[in-house]
Structure formats: structure tokens, C-alpha cells
Amino acid sequence: MKLLDFDKNYPTEDSCIMRFKEMRIKSGVVCPHCGHTEHLWFPTSMHFECKNCHHRQSLRSGTIMHSSKLPFMYWFKAIHLMTSTKKTFSALEIQRQLGHKRYQPIWEMCHKIRSIMGQRDSEYTLSGMIELDEGFFSTERDDDHNIPLKRGRGSQKKSKVLVMIESQKVENPKNPEKPKSVNHLKMIVIPDLKAKTINSIAQMSIEQDAIIDTDASTSYTDFENYFAKHNASVISPQEISKALPWVHIAISNAKTLLSDMYHGVKREFLQSYLDEFCYKLNRIRIPLDPFDRLLVVTAKYKSDFNHIPYRQDKIDNCVNCG
Ligand SMILES: [Zn+2]
Secondary structure, X not given: OOHHHHHHHOOOHHHHHHHHHHHHHHHOOOOOOOOOOOEEEEOOOOEEEEOOOOOEEEOOOOOOOOOOOOOHHHHHHHXXXXXXXOOOOOHHHHHHHHOOOOOHHHHHHHHHHHHHHHHHHHOXXXXXXXXXXXXXXXXEOOXXXXXOOOOHHHOOOEEEEEEEEEEEEOOOOOOOOOOEEEEEEEEEEEOOOOHHHHHHHHHHHEOOOOEEEEEOOHHHOOHHHHOOEEEEEOOOOOOHXXXXXXXXXXXHHHHHHHHHHEOOOEHHHHHHHXXXXXXXXXXXXXXXXXXXXXXXXXXHOOOOXXXXXXXXXXXXXXXXXX
């Protein structure tokens, strides 16, 4: 949505409240006590009352704004900023745009928005032809700094990410350098490269009738038991961009996005940033307005971000504003 359209559609707090109420009714208000779906609306106190058991729930209850005290307008503006560009906004930048005094609630709001993006995407599984590989993302070390730093992929400053992407071969491609077309992708932070870990995540993320292309790593040896076909090829580093093109383009783009925006990403928040990256990329070809689409999700999902405690040292430092 363009900025002028946003300002026209949502000029006041009341206009945001009305739109959010509309979204909640559209997604179906369910009584948490008796499961009844018919409710009365009380505009002054902004709550729904179950027609069956008279249980009351607030407009924010069970949504992304559950227990939030921030104005609806803040949420709408943050969602607008985060969906208006392929890039991302740091919490500090959004705090500045909103002119809010405290950083913590804005930081939490941004992570809650990313959290529902991840929840929404986790409902889908990948199918067809899949490229799968691991990416190694630079993150700040969170172990004992007295322990010597390991080099390479096993370094404490590298986080492992399993990357899976639907990649279909194209008949007579216009660009011979790009013989495959890309569709949906998933990026999931993994604790290790053990076959057991990778098997479990791949099974949760990919349909059984999929055909998986990977390199010849021993982490993937069980795939032939779980999927229709597994093509494991010995791939030299020079050939990797041809053999698994999209998975490596996705890894490279995600790394660029993160390094352009943040000085250092904390390991525990890497998944959150990758969720935002994947959510946007997975919808890039859908003609619906990204703001409206995400607004539907915010009314339907309660964020699972609450359990992560905020600490001052967890600030995601924007490269532009500190
Ligand atoms: Zn009820």
C-alpha cells in the first residue's frame, strides 16, 4: 500500500480499530469458554460478548495485539512499514518513525509481527521439485568468550540454517543461466547438521511425494526413505550455483538483507528475521496488497514471541541509526 493510501484509509485511531474489528469478525470470533461463534459487540468498552455463555473478550484478545497496550495505529503503521518494501525496518527505525519514547514495546511489536509471519508460513508444506542445502549465517556468539573461536562452518559465530526451496525445471528457458523457476521457500535455524535433526525438519516441511535435490552430504542419506526421490550429487563449489541455483540465491539475498540492516544479529533472533524474509518472498507473486494480507493474519494469530525476555543487550542495531 502506498503511503498516501495508508494515510487516507487510516487517518485516526478509530479508523484502525474499526478495520481491526472488521478483520476479527471476518476471521471468526470464537468464545474461548464454550466455542460459540456468535457474539455481541460493545463499542465503548471494545469487547465481544458470547451470545451463549456471556463470556467477554477484548478486541485484542487472541490476536497479535493480545495484552499489548500500544495504540492500534502503531501496529498498523508498523505493519505498513514492514510490508511496504522487500527490505526490512529495524525496531529503532520504527520507534523513530512512531516517535515513541520507549524502545522495548516497539522491539517486541516488531518481533511479534515477524512471529506471526513465521506461524503463517509454517502451515504450508513444500512440494514438487525441491532444492535443499544448508546456509551458514554470521551471528553474534552467545557462548563463553574465553573459549577460543573455531574457524569455518563450525565457528561459534556461524548459525546453521536449513534452506528448502521449490524449484521447477523450465522447458526452453529464456536465460540458460537460470534453467529453473522458483516458488516457495523455507529457512529454518538448526542446532546441528546431524541427519536426525535434518530428517525431522525436512519431513515437517516437505510433502512425501517431493523430489529432493541435494549435494552428497551424509546428513541427507535417509531422504530416500522419506521422499519420492532423492537426487544426491557430488557438487564442486564452482558448480553449486548451477546445481542448486535458487537455494544459494536465497541464502545470498537473505545475508545481504541482514548485513545491510543490522550490525550484528543475535543467534536467538535469526529465525525471526528469516521468517520475515521468507514470508515476503513467498508472496512476491501474489497480486493482493501485502498490508491487507498481513492484517488478516494479525487478527487471526496470537504471537508466540512473548516467552522471549527482553534485555537491553538484545537491541537489533540498525546500521543507519545506531
Ligand atoms: Zn461462550
